[in-house]
Every structure is written in structure tokens, then in C-alpha cells.
Amino acid sequence: NYRANAAPHTGQVKITKIKTMGLENVGDGCLIRIETDAGIIGYGEAGLPSRAARARIEMMAPQLIGQDPLAIERHFYMMAATQYSFMSNIPTVSGVDIALWDLAGKITGYPIYRLLGGPIRKNIPVYSHGGPADMLDKAQCKAWADQVKSAPEAFTLFKFGIGPRRAAGRGGQGGGG
Numbered sequence: 001n002y003r004a005n006a007a008p009h010t011g012q013v014k015i016t017k018i019k020t021m022g023l024e025n026v027g028d029g030c031l032i033r034i035e036t037d038a039g040i041i042g043y044g045e046a047g048l049p050s051r052a053a054r055a056r057i058e059m060m061a062p063q064l065i066g067q068d069p070l071a072i073e074r075h076f077y078m079m080a081a082t083q084y085s086f087m088s089n090i091p092t093v094s095g096v097d098i099a100l101w102d103l104a105g106k107i108t109g110y111p112i113y114r115l116l117g118g119p120i121r122k123n124i125p126v127y128s129h130g131g132p133a134d135m136l137d138k139a140q141c142k143a144w145a146d147q148v149k150s151a152p153e154a155f156t157l158f159k160f161g162i163g164p165r166r167a168a169g170r171g172g173q174g175g176g177g
Helices: 002-009 050-064 072-081 090-108 138-150
Strands: 015-023 029-036 041-046
Touching: 002 090, 015 050, 029 050, 029 090, 041 090, 050 072, 050 090, 072 090
Parallel strands: none
Antiparallel strands: 015 029, 029 041
């Protein structure tokens, strides 16, 4: 379905710039921004620190700049083929791939799930991270649960980390460890 949906738009847009942006809220994550000559921008998150992603993007960018962002499979193959066993590019490749799919959805006017083959299920459970500072303190657990129940996000599932906890800021939910 993707090739059929993308065909009328193929060759109309070119990649002009690839940027990396640090995400401080997740330790040191990286958001990849791909800009086009049509003013359409795609975003994707790389699963590694921004400094490492920047180094990989510098290596990959010359092969992507000036190219059609809808040639996602060709770009993925090119990026994955440039990796070496001692250089883990896959998290950066993943971020660029996500940004290209974001662009494809914006260019074609189709939601990404439709480009990837359509819906598989009606609902997808979503979870958040968090928890009380002391899981053994019943009062803290109850206070945290009461806060979560009244939060506008309405999360019903949470992932609890183990190990040292971050400061409890962010709505009192703390951070995963």
C-alpha cells in the first residue's frame, strides 16, 4: 500500500537538512529533524545520546541531502549498510527512519498507520513511568495513586523502575530508574 500511496508524490520533495536536537528530559536522548524544500518537516527519536547521534548523522547526511524522502526503503538500506560491527548506527538509523515515515505521512496526507498497512487493533494500551519515592511506604503509595487517578492524562498502566530514583518533580510521579 505504501508504494501505491506514495507514487503520485514521488520526486516532488527533496531533503534539504538533517538536524539533531538533544532531549534533556530523557537523560540525553536525541530528536532528529529532517527538513525538506517544500517546508515539510519530519521528526524521529534516536535511541542514543545526542552527541553520538550527531556524529552518525554527519556521516549519513551527505547520502540523504537532495534525496526524495519517500524512498524510505532505499534510505534504510543505505544507512544500515554503512554500519560497522564496532559502530552502532542502528539507533540513529531508527530515528531517521521514523522521521522519514513522519514526512511520508505529511507528504501523502495519509496517517502513518495506513501507510504501514492499516490498523491491526482498535485500541492500544499506553503506559507511563513513575511511582512513589518509597514503594514500601503505604501512605506514599496511596497519595501517588490518588494523584494519578485525578490526573488529566488518565493513565491506567505504569512501569515502575528499579534502582535509584530521580527527583520527584514532574507532577509528583518521579522518574523511572
